[in-house]
Amino acid sequence: xxxxxxxxxxxxxxxxxxxxxxxxxxxxxxxxxxxxxxxxxxxxxxxxxxxxxxxxxxxxxxxxxxxxxxxxxxxxxxxxxxxxxxxxxxxxxxxxxxxxxxxxxxxxxxxxxxxxxxxxxxxxxxxxxxxxxxxxxxxxxxxxxxxxxxxxxxxxxxxxxxxxxxxxxxxxxxxxxxxxxxxxxxxxxxxxxxxxxxxxxxxxxxxxxxxxxxxxxxxxxxxxxxxxxxxxxxxxxxxxxx
Amino acid sequence: xxxxxxxxxxxxxxxxxxxxxxxxxxxxxxxxxxxxxxxxxxxxxxxxxxxxxxxxxxxxxxxxxxxxxxxxxxxxxxxxxxxxxxxxxxxxxxxxxxxxxxxxxxxxxxxxxxxxxxxxxxxxxxxxxxxxxxxxxxxxxxxxxxxxxxxxxxxxxxxxxxxxxxxxxxxxxxxxxxxxxxxxxxxxxxxxxxxxxxxxxxxxxxxxxxxxxxxxxxxxxxxxxxxxxxxxxxxxxxxxxxxxxxxxxxxxxxxxxxxxxxxxxxxxxxxxxxxxxxxxxxxxxxxxxxxxxxxxxxxxxxxxxxxxxxxxxxxxxxxxxxxxxxxxxxxxxxxxxxxxxxxxxxxxxxxxxxxxxxxxxxxxxxxxxxxxxxxxxxxxxxxxxxxxxxxxxxxxxxxxxxxxxxxxxxxxxxxxxxxxxxxxxxxxxxxxxxxxxxxxxxxxxxxxxxxxxxxxxxxxxxxxxxxxxxxxxxxxxxxxxxxxxxxxxxxxxxxxxxxxxxxxxxxxxxxxxxxxxxxxxxxxxxxxxxxxxxxxxxxxxxxxxxxxxxxxxxxxxxxxxxxxxxxxxxxxxxxxxxxxxxxxxxxxxxxxxxxxxxxxxxxxxxxxxxxxxxxxxxxxxxxxxxxxxx
Numbered sequence: 001x002x003x004x005x006x007x008x009x010x011x012x013x014x015x016x017x018x019x020x021x022x023x024x025x026x027x028x029x030x031x032x033x034x035x036x037x038x039x040x041x042x043x044x045x046x047x048x049x050x051x052x053x054x055x056x057x058x059x060x061x062x063x064x065x066x067x068x069x070x071x072x073x074x075x076x077x078x079x080x081x082x083x084x085x086x087x088x089x090x091x092x093x094x095x096x097x098x099x100x101x102x103x104x105x106x107x108x109x110x111x112x113x114x115x116x117x118x119x120x121x122x123x124x125x126x127x128x129x130x131x132x133x134x135x136x137x138x139x140x141x142x143x144x145x146x147x148x149x150x151x152x153x154x155x156x157x158x159x160x161x162x163x164x165x166x167x168x169x170x171x172x173x174x175x176x177x178x179x180x181x182x183x184x185x186x187x188x189x190x191x192x193x194x195x196x197x198x199x200x201x202x203x204x205x206x207x208x209x210x211x212x213x214x215x216x217x218x219x220x221x222x223x224x225x226x227x228x229x230x231x232x233x234x235x236x237x238x239x240x241x242x
Numbered sequence: 243x244x245x246x247x248x249x250x251x252x253x254x255x256x257x258x259x260x261x262x263x264x265x266x267x268x269x270x271x272x273x274x275x276x277x278x279x280x281x282x283x284x285x286x287x288x289x290x291x292x293x294x295x296x297x298x299x300x301x302x303x304x305x306x307x308x309x310x311x312x313x314x315x316x317x318x319x320x321x322x323x324x325x326x327x328x329x330x331x332x333x334x335x336x337x338x339x340x341x342x343x344x345x346x347x348x349x350x351x352x353x354x355x356x357x358x359x360x361x362x363x364x365x366x367x368x369x370x371x372x373x374x375x376x377x378x379x380x381x382x383x384x385x386x387x388x389x390x391x392x393x394x395x396x397x398x399x400x401x402x403x404x405x406x407x408x409x410x411x412x413x414x415x416x417x418x419x420x421x422x423x424x425x426x427x428x429x430x431x432x433x434x435x436x437x438x439x440x441x442x443x444x445x446x447x448x449x450x451x452x453x454x455x456x457x458x459x460x461x462x463x464x465x466x467x468x469x470x471x472x473x474x475x476x477x478x479x480x481x482x483x484x485x486x487x488x489x490x491x492x493x494x495x496x497x498x499x500x501x502x503x504x505x506x507x508x509x510x511x512x513x514x515x516x517x518x519x520x521x522x523x524x525x526x527x528x529x530x531x532x533x534x535x536x537x538x539x540x541x542x543x544x545x546x547x548x549x550x551x552x553x554x555x556x557x558x559x560x561x562x563x564x565x566x567x568x569x570x571x572x573x574x575x576x577x578x579x580x581x582x583x584x585x586x587x588x589x590x591x592x593x594x595x596x597x598x599x600x601x602x603x604x605x606x607x608x609x610x611x612x613x614x615x616x617x618x619x620x621x622x623x624x625x626x627x628x629x630x631x632x633x634x635x636x637x638x639x640x641x642x643x644x645x646x647x648x649x650x651x652x653x654x655x656x657x658x659x660x661x662x663x664x665x666x667x668x669x670x671x672x673x674x675x676x677x678x679x680x681x682x683x684x685x686x687x688x689x690x691x692x693x694x695x696x697x698x699x700x701x702x703x704x705x706x707x708x709x710x711x712x713x714x715x716x717x718x719x720x721x722x723x724x725x726x727x728x729x730x731x732x733x734x735x736x737x738x739x740x741x742x743x744x745x746x747x748x749x750x751x752x753x754x755x756x757x758x759x760x761x762x763x764x765x766x767x768x769x770x771x772x773x774x775x776x777x778x779x780x781x782x783x784x785x786x787x788x789x790x791x792x793x794x795x796x797x798x799x800x801x802x803x804x805x806x807x808x809x810x811x812x813x814x815x816x817x818x819x820x821x822x823x824x825x826x827x828x829x830x831x832x833x834x835x836x837x838x839x840x841x842x843x844x845x846x847x848x849x850x851x852x853x854x855x856x857x858x859x860x861x862x863x864x865x866x867x868x869x870x871x872x
Binding site: 147148151152154155178179181184209212213214215216218221237238 | 246247248249251252254255256258259598601602605
């Protein structure tokens with residue numbers, strides 16, 4: 001770091017808990033690969049959705065391309081230059097995907113011309129942004145899928161937690177409350193169905209909701225490395241827009 | 243990732259998971275959140291539907307900054323209840339106040355569909371003055387009922403058509419100052435409208451005239467486009483509020499009529515005695531201005547201004563040769579204060595981090611099989627604390643580290659940190675409590691404590707009773723329960739630990755379950771004891787011996803359970819002997835058991851009694867063998 005004169009070090013930095021993302025930089029070699037793989041695997045779906053939209057690929061082809069992308073991330077110096085201290089994993093992944101996409105477009109263009117042809121300036125940023133059937137660009141598709149996978153995973157973890165704690169009944173009430181089609185069933189209906197008091201239903205729901213929230217938070221926590229980023233990312237998750 | 247949820251279920255889950263305990267406890271049943279209206283240091287305001295009364299309300303859910311404690315939230319609720327008695331067309335009605343046993347609370351208020359006063363055009367003086375006048379009358383009404391607002395500012399005055407509504411009555415607080423100091427300024431907004439008596443921390447001096455000041459500051463902002471004092475750094479801002487005169491309105495907004503400016507500046511006087519004596523007097527002067535009559539507010543007389551100057555001057559002269567020394571001293575003080583403040587802010591951040599870590603570790607522990615991650619989280623937090631302490635050797639840092647070490651089961655290390663914290667800051671109540679709990683738990687496990695240690699532990703635990711507001715609720719309960727146990731009031735201790743179980747704090751629950759297991763075992767209820775022990779162990783379910791080695795906390799539970807099994811067996815033998823005092827078999831069995839567990843003295847006595855009462859040959863051989871061996 002450059003000499004900062006007499007300025008004292010910022011006491012706050014370095015206090016945030018260690019997360020998977022915050023470890024990516026200090027780690028090296030296979031430990032780093034393992035850390036990045038954990039995250040990449042968790043958000044593989046959203047990344048594939050991005051590639052699918054960007055290059056107009058079917059899910060199968062997108063999956064295949066994702067494998068190439070991931071190998072590329074590990075092989076190049078991209079991780080070396082990523083600074084988890086500044087920014088969130090989601091942002092990092094988007095930048096990486098965009099770069100890969102540009103390379104991919106270049107490669108395809110070169111192939112079309114039969115190789116050896118003069119290189120044409122071709123950049124994903126210059127190209128007309130492709131959209132999916134709902135009119136969403138790659139970033140937006142990734143964001144939506146990301147949010148959905150967070151919720152799904154937190155939901156599954158809540159199930160695992162409650163079931164392994166012998167609280168399957170708590171989860172069942174929670175599941176029905178949220179998965180019922182249309183309007184959420186009211187407490188009385190749930191109470192009658194499960195032979196519980198409405199207070200029990202309320203308590204069950206509260207307990208499960210708390211678990212869900214904590215899991216959601218923990219999942220997000222793994223993709224950031226500062227309190228500020230955590231707040232921003234959580235705000236993004238909840239806001240329903242980027 | 244496995245099974246996918248339907249999109250609408252996802253949306254509902256997200257909406258409900260949005261805030262921690264957005265609606266505590268039973269409020270889930272009473273209110274349905276429609277949307278978020280805003281958030282601040284006090285909590286979050288939602289537009290919600292009161293399901294039972296079928297009306298829309300503004301629901302303010304109190305999420306007090308950590309460390310400000312439950313006492314505060316009670317005070318807030320008390321004020322809210324007082325405010326609920328107010329009925330005035332220009333005051334947003336407080337409908338209801340709820341307290342959550344977990345420490346939070348919520349206040350349901352009239353939903354005002356208005357814009358903040360600050361959003362009105364600045365040039366329309368008459369309209370602004372009329373609205374502030376109406377607000378002043380409403381505030382006066384509250385004063386007559388003994389309620390001071392304490393946090394009036396443009397954002398708290400909403401305009402619906404031509405009607406102004408004062409909101410957040412009964413929500414204001416000493417809190418505003420305290421937290422804006424300890425947290426970053428953005429959390430609670432700025433104390434720009436705060437009177438000097440409040441900014442100076444003299445909470446007791448706050449009265450109706452403090453609201454007069456805030457109304458004046460609000461009007462100042464509306465006319466000048468900025469509050470009387472603007473400063474990025476909160477502490478500097480507070481100092482300016484106390485020490486400096488606001489820039490004359492005439493300079494910032496030259497077109498504002500002189501009389502109106504006089505009224506505003508009269509409100510902003512540093513000395514309360516020089517302001518309007520009541521909000522009504524302010525309202526009356528504003529009415530005079532609106533009616534084109536001369537106002538009562540006067541520019542400070544030349545004499546007064548001269549006097550003020552002289553007073554300042556005299557102070558300087560009196561200081562004489564000391565001036566230089568004082569100035570140098572002041573610089574040093576300011577410097578140290580600033581460094582201290584920075585360390586304090588960092589320590590605060592550190593304890594927040596520790597909370598995140600603890601919560602997160604607890605979460606992983608709850609998930610069977612994620613024990614390793616939990617330990618890694620705690621270890622990470624511990625490492626961070628150590629790094630921090632290498633830079634700032636402050637009490638709070640040692641306390642936080644002690645707390646994490648406690649969760650990690652490393653009691654001796656934890657004790658050392660707490661000793662250090664208390665050495666640095668003997669009055670640090672949370673550290674005292676933490677140490678008391680740790681000592682008590684250690685002695686409990688060692689099943690022995692000498693008088694001196696017991697007295698020291700009890701002295702530490704005594705803070706649980708104090709009014710210190712920075713004690714966590716759970717630790718407080720835990721401390722009280724331990725104290726009861728150490729003073730021999732087992733029944734009260736059992737009740738206390740049972741209360742702790744209700745809090746859903748993994749580490750506290752583990753501790754409480756262990757103690758309860760022992761208590762009920764000794765009370766002769768082995769089944770319940772086993773249930774408790776299992777509950778304590780449940781937390782560590784799925785853990786192999788490898789983990790136990792790495793996790794002293796789990797090892798402690800295992801040891802406790804082992805002791806417990808012994809206790810239970812012992813209790814069973816005791817019961818048999820008590821039930822059949824002359825039964826040689828019961829006697830012999832207890833004797834054999836005692837010999838086996840190392841209590842030779844009592845064992846020998848039992849075995850001899852058994853022989854005396856007469857036993858079968860087979861048993862006699864065993865008893866004699868046991869006696870021989872010793």
